[in-house]
Amino acid sequence: MNILAIGAHPDDIEMQCAGTLALYKEMGHSIFIAVATNGNVGSPDLSLVEIADIRHKEQAKSCDIIGAELIWMDFEDEWLFNDRPTRTRFIDAIRQAKPDIIIAHGPTDYHPDHRAVAQLSEDARIPSSIRLVETSLPHLDHVPHLFFMDNVAGIGFEPEAYVNISSVIEVKRQMLLCHKSQDEWMRSLYGDCSITDLMEKNAAHRGAALGANYAEAFKEVKTFPQSGSYSLLPQI
Numbered sequence: 505m506n507i508l509a510i511g512a513h514p515d516d517i518e519m520q521c522a523g524t525l526a527l528y529k530e531m532g533h534s535i536f537i538a539v540a541t542n543g544n545v546g547s548p549d550l551s552l553v554e555i556a557d558i559r560h561k562e563q564a565k566s567c568d569i570i571g572a573e574l575i576w577m578d579f580e581d582e583w584l585f586n587d588r589p590t591r592t593r594f595i596d597a598i599r600q601a602k603p604d605i606i607i608a609h610g611p612t613d614y615h616p617d618h619r620a621v622a623q624l625s626e627d628a629r630i631p632s633s634i635r636l637v638e639t640s641l642p643h644l645d646h647v648p649h650l651f652f653m654d655n656v657a658g659i660g661f662e663p664e665a666y667v668n669i670s671s672v673i674e675v676k677r678q679m680l681l682c683h684k685s686q687d688e689w690m691r692s693l694y695g696d697c698s699i700t701d702l703m704e705k706n707a708a709h710r711g712a713a714l715g716a717n718y719a720e721a722f723k724e725v726k727t728f729p730q731s732g733s734y735s736l737l738p739q740i
């Protein structure tokens with residue numbers, strides 16, 4: 505299968521579903537990571553252009569760890585909207601990856617860019633398979649399944665499926681550590697709370713629900729034409 509994960513910012517995919525992607529990779533599937541914004545506000549001292557360039561390189565390095573293809577949409581951080589140009593770009597990202605499964609943020613996430621990705625992913629999913637929705641790429645011959653992923657600290661997210669990521673937690677940690685600029689920024693904002701600390705606490709919390717050391721949590725989008733797709737998630 506082809507798996508496409510769509511995150512709003514560099515490091516979001518690593519936080520919420522990189523373990524699941526690593527498992528899919530081990531199973532022989534092809535992984536695509538799409539990042540909607542360039543993360544250009546994520547610095548206490550660098551310019552918009554400088555930090556965007558660093559974050560692009562950090563994301564590429566993380567993708568290399570699991571051999572994922574990076575789709576860098578390059579919208580501005582904090583200004584992602586569900587308008588026609590943006591939805592068209594999302595359709596093209598889906599058409600490029602030809603995914604069987606899309607994983608994206610959920611609609612109750614804390615960040616406006618995350619919520620925009622949730623809506624854009626859901627709204628681009630079906631048009632990506634419609635011939636007369638014309639973009640720069642040809643339409644798919646199927647409608648991909650869509651899962652929403654957990655959010656940081658899991659607040660307001662009621663999981664319906666868990667993936668045991670205990671065997672790949674180190675891969676997830678190493679991918680997250682590629683986002684060095686964000687680790688430093690998080691520490692400057694929240695003291696000792698690094699992005700890896702946050703990730704591990706969340707993964708351990710979700711793991712407890714599963715009786716595992718670490719897990720990631722998901723919900724399925726239950727709209728026509730698919731439902732009941734949880735068996736497509738990696739089964740450990």
Ligand SMILES: [Zn+2]
Nearest residue numbers: 512513516615
């Ligand atoms: Zn984010």
